[in-house]
Amino acid sequence: MSLGRYLSFFSDTYYLNIFVRTIRVSLICTLVCMILGIPTAYFISRTSKKVRGVLMAIAIFPMLTNSVIRAFAWINVLGKNGIINQILGIFNIEPVSMLYTEFSVLIGTIYLFLPLMIITLVGVMENIDNDMMEAAESLGANRIVAFFKVILPMSVPGIITGSVLVFTGALTAYTTPQLLGGPSNMLMSTLIYQRAMTLNDWTSASVIALIMIVTTLIVMKGLNYVASKLDKRGLE
C-alpha cells in the first residue's frame, strides 16, 4: 500500500466531502455539548449532595440504553410521522423532513454524548469552592461575570477532557449516523463499514481508519495546546 492511496483520498471530492462532514459534525457536536453541558454541570455541582445524586442519575440515564435503541427513539421523534411533525400538523404546518439529514445525525450524537460532558464537568466543578464565587462577587462581579471570569477558567481542564471524549466519540460513532443519517449523509465510520463489508475493499477501509486515528490525535494535541494557553496552572 503506497502513500498514493492516502493522497488520492484527499484528492477525491467524494471522500473529501465525507471527511469534512465528519469533522464538522464532530466539532458542532462538541461545541453544542459544551454550551449545553457547562451551565447544566455548574447547576448540578452547586446543588446539595442528595439532589446532585438524583440529577446525575438523570443525566446518566440515557447511557443505560443501547445506542441503536436511542437512535430508533429519534427516528420516532423526527420521522415523517414522528411526534414533532404530528404536533406541527395540529397547527396545519406541512411536515418537515428532518430525518436522514445532517441535522438528525447531530441531534443523535449530541444526545449520545452530552452525558459524558456533564459527568466530566461536574467532577471538576464540584471541587470549586463556593468561596471563589463569593470572592468574585465581593469584588464587584455579578453572578454572570463571576461565572465567566472565575468558574469557567477554573473549569478548563474539565472542559478539555469532556471535549476530547465527546469529539472522539462523535468522530467514531457508527450506529447513530448509520440509522439517522442515511446514505446521503455518510460519515467516516459508516464509510469504513461500507468499504469493508459491502464492497470488500479492505485497503480503502484501512486508509480511512488511519486517517481517522491521525485526525483524532491532531485534534487532541490541539485541544491540549489550547488548554495550556488558557490554564496557566498546567504549565508549571
Add this chain to the structure above:
Amino acid sequence: MAEVRLENITVSYDGKNNVLEGLNLKVNEGELLALLGPSGCGKTTTLRVIAGFIDPKDGHMYCDDRDFTRIPVHKRNFGLVFQSYALFPHLNVYENVAFGLKLRKMDKVTIEKKVTEILKVCDLTEFKDRLPKNLSGGQRQRVALARALVIEPELLLLDEPLSNLDAKLRLNMRVEIKRIQKKLGITTVFVTHDQEECFSISDKVAVMNGGVIEQFGTPEEIYTRPKTEFVARFIGFENFIKLHKVDGVLECADGTKISVDDSGDKDECLLTIRPDDIKIVADDYKGENVLCGEVVVRTYLGKSYQYETMTPFGKVVVNDASGTLYNTGDKIRMVLDKAKIVLV
C-alpha cells in the same frame, strides 16, 4: 470609611430555627470590631449578613445611614477576606489583586498604580508574578488582604483570616492587619474564635452565643469584667463558686465569707476568678477570702505550675509561680484577689 449598623437582624436557614435573633450591632467609623464566640454562635452568619450573602428574615442593615439590606453583594463595595483566602488559582498575584479594579473598568495606568501601591503596603511586590499555589500561607493571606483593600472598600470584613496559619505567623499577621487597618482608617469587622487574637487586635468586642450578643464592649472591659457566666468561661475564667447572700454578706456554701468591692443586688450569684489571680498562702495567713483545698492534679505550664484543687464547694484551679512545689494530696490555702473577683 463608614459606620455600620445592624438593627434587629433575624436570620433563619430552615424557616423554623433562628440562627440570629433580633441582633443589634454598631461599628463606628474606623473602628475594628471583633465578633468572638464558639463555632455555631452565629458570628460568621452575622458577617455574611453584613457582606450581603444572606438575606435576613427580618431587620435592616445600614451603612452610613443608607439602607443596605437589599443591595446585592457586588454593589456593596465591601472588601472580604475568607478563611480559605479564596484566591483565584488561575490568576497570579498581580491579576488577583487587579481583579476588582478591572471590573470597575478603570484604565490600565490607574490599575497598575493602585495595585503596585497596595502590593507595597502588604509587602508583596516581589511575588507579583507568582501563582497562589506557589505562595506560603502568610503570603496568600496578604494577597487576600491586598485584593480586598485595593478596591478601597467602605468596610473590611475578615472571616477567621488567621486560623489557617501557624502560631508564629499568626502573631505577625495580627500586628500586620492592625497596622494596615489603622493606616487606612478603614472600618473593619473581624470574626474569630480565638480570644487572645481578638483582644490584641480589636477596638471593640462583641461576644456571641446562640445567635445573640452576650456582651459588647472594649477588650479591657470584657477581659476584666465579663457580665455572664458564658462570657467568663469563654475568655478564660476557670473557677466558678456559687455564693448566696446572708445579711448582706456573700457566703460560700460552707459559710466562708467572701468580701468584694460591690456585692451586687442579687441574692444568689456566681463568683468567678482567673487561676492567675489566686495566690497560694502560708497556713498562718490572716486575711479575707481564704479558701482551703486539697491538690488533685499538678500540671507544669512552663512559667508556673497549675494546681487543680478540691474544695468543699467544688474544683478550684490556681496558677502558682512562687516556686514552692506542692504534691498531690497536700492541703493548701488560697486567697482570692478581691479586686479581681467577678460576680456573674
